[in-house]
Amino acid sequence: MPGLGPVTPVRHPHSPFVTQCHKEGDASQFLGCPGEANSYAMRHSSSCRNYDSDRSINLSRPTHTISSDRDIRSWAAATAVHRDVSAAPRRHPIDRNELIDLTRRALKIATDKTTDMTPVERRHPAAMFTDQERFERERELVLRSPQLVGYRSELPAPGSFCTKTVMDIPVLLTRGSDGIVRAFQNVCTHRQAPVAKGCGAAERFVCPFHAWTFDNRGSFVGGPGREGFPATIAAGANLTELPAAEHSGFLWVGLRPDAGPLDIDTHLGDLGPELESWNIGNWAPVGEKVLDVPVNWKLALDTFAENYHFATVHRDTFAVFTKSNCALFDSYGQHHRLVFPMRHIGDIADQPEESWEPLNNFVVIYALFPNIVLSATVANGEVFRVYPGSKPGHSVTYHQNASPMDFSDESIRKAADDVFEYAHASVRDEDYPLAADIQRAMNSGARAEMIFGRNEPGLHHRHSVLDEALGESTGESLGV
Numbered sequence: 470m471p472g473l474g475p476v477t478p479v480r481h482p483h484s485p486f487v488t489q490c491h492k493e494g495d496a497s498q499f500l501g502c503p504g505e506a507n508s509y510a511m512r513h514s515s516s517c518r519n520y521d522s523d524r525s526i527n528l529s530r531p532t533h534t535i536s537s538d539r540d541i542r543s544w545a546a547a548t549a550v551h552r553d554v555s556a557a558p559r560r561h562p563i564d565r566n567e568l569i570d571l572t573r574r575a576l577k578i579a580t581d582k583t584t585d586m587t588p589v590e591r592r593h594p595a596a597m598f599t600d601q602e603r604f605e606r607e608r609e610l611v612l613r614s615p616q617l618v619g620y621r622s623e624l625p626a627p628g629s630f631c632t633k634t635v636m637d638i639p640v641l642l643t644r645g646s647d648g649i650v651r652a653f654q655n656v657c658t659h660r661q662a663p664v665a666k667g668c669g670a671a672e673r674f675v676c677p678f679h680a681w682t683f684d685n686r687g688s689f690v691g692g693p694g695r696e697g698f699p700a701t702i703a704a705g706a707n708l709t710e711l712p713a714a715e716h717s718g719f720l721w722v723g724l725r726p727d728a729g730p731l732d733i734d735t736h737l738g739d740l741g742p743e744l745e746s747w748n749i750g751n752w753a754p755v756g757e758k759v760l761d762v763p764v765n766w767k768l769a770l771d772t773f774a775e776n777y778h779f780a781t782v783h784r785d786t787f788a789v790f791t792k793s794n795c796a797l798f799d800s801y802g803q804h805h806r807l808v809f810p811m812r813h814i815g816d817i818a819d820q821p822e823e824s825w826e827p828l829n830n831f832v833v834i835y836a837l838f839p840n841i842v843l844s845a846t847v848a849n850g851e852v853f854r855v856y857p858g859s860k861p862g863h864s865v866t867y868h869q870n871a872s873p874m875d876f877s878d879e880s881i882r883k884a885a886d887d888v889f890e891y892a893h894a895s896v897r898d899e900d901y902p903l904a905a906d907i908q909r910a911m912n913s914g915a916r917a918e919m920i921f922g923r924n925e926p927g928l929h930h931r932h933s934v935l936d937e938a939l940g941e942s943t944g945e946s947l948g949v
């Protein structure tokens with residue numbers, strides 16, 4: 470969960486990240502002056518600069534084409550009409566006027582003390598989080614879906630490499646001398662040791678087991694005792710290449726080697742230009758933390774899909790600076806976007822719109838189908854990669870953050886680490902323990918269903934589009 474920069478010290482309490490930075494003594498610039506955060510985003514600078522509103526982040530319009538489910542479709546149509554949102558897909562990012570429009574919407578729900586709602590509630594079977602057969606089909610779906618695995622900046626130059634674990638599969642990503650990103654199974658073709666660890670720069674990868682060596686295009690280039698493997702080497706002992714792409718500032722892989730090229734343009738649709746416009750992919754990676762939890766993967770994702778729980782679960786953290794039970798919802802095909810207004814958004818109500826700094830007034834959460842969450846502000850670009858684990862009640866979350874700050878200053882780097890730990894701790898210590906309790910209750914079979922409220926549209930959307938992708942219909946609308 471990212472932080473936004475205050476204008477003056479008076480506003481600092483709105484952001485715990487700023488509060489943390491101030492503990493470091495000199496980081497008032499870190500999450501900075503409002504607008505300057507945008508400058509940071511564009512220029513990778515830690516010094517205060519003038520805000521260039523023309524370079525603000527673009528937010529494209531949602532398509533609202535979310536599901537074949539009749540109830541959800543009618544709800545989507547209703548909300549589209551209500552908001553005067555065109556049903557026609559758009560390819561162009563919006564300009565500041567549309568960002569201002571989003572701010573107006575956020576201000577209105579905050580002022581009215583309301584939130585975007587579905588027409589009706591939904592009853593959802595608990596078995597969707599415990600059933601082995603359903604779980605296996607979901608795993609298959611994730612395995613065949615394009616996977617966002619990191620930031621473009623993790624491969625900053627030709628010769629760079631990084632390693633990932635995706636659905637338990639070890640993956641090596643490289644940027645070749647031609648600048649192209651490639652991905653491979655990080656599995657030696659001899660006896661399956663990982664040929665690379667961590668990240669860095671390397672033209673060659675020497676397997677730590679028997680020193681077979683591969684170049685950064687995955688080709689086997691040599692090793693001791695070749696006479697022991699005449700057939701294998703004659704057939705080519707290259708690493709197995711995976712589909713890979715660099716798109717919207719992020720690194721993507723496909724986990725099926727023979728599945729053909731990734732089409733991220735189609736996968737993201739209108740959301741692609743919007744994600745690109747944040748420039749998060751070029752920000753500096755801050756780190757990666759892993760949570761291995763006794764929680765179904767969708768239940769883990771659902772903790773990011775509403776802010777109804779902020780006032781209780783995050784009473785002393787996020788709820789201190791963002792509204793609870795107050796969110797804008799927009800769908801983009803299988804993906805969706807939530808906007809969480811900051812508590813101080815009402816301060817701009819009597820200010821001329823020309824002076825608004827829209828992105829200082831809300832946090833944006835993207836749910837990228839099927840298993841990725843991106844939390845974005847001008848100061849933090851967090852990625853949550855949530856993978857189904859070994860059974861329905863098990864998942865693994867890889868949490869990364871990226872920052873537009875200049876880390877040449879050690880104190881700024883330290884502050885960024887603190888921000889990341891703060892955000893991570895809220896998930897680790899607040900969201901996921903409660904989710905584990907919920908999983909235990911569902912495992913017990915005590916209650917056959919759970920309810921998604923009208924004020925939880927992100928939940929309706931996620932589970933509807935997943936059902937649609939699997940060709941199933943689960944859940945039931947609760948009309949009044």
Ligand code: FES
Nearest residue numbers: 657659660676679
């Ligand atoms: S496992 Fe890699 S060289 Fe033997």
Ligand SMILES: [Fe+2]
Nearest residue numbers: 772782783900
């Ligand atoms: Fe939460």
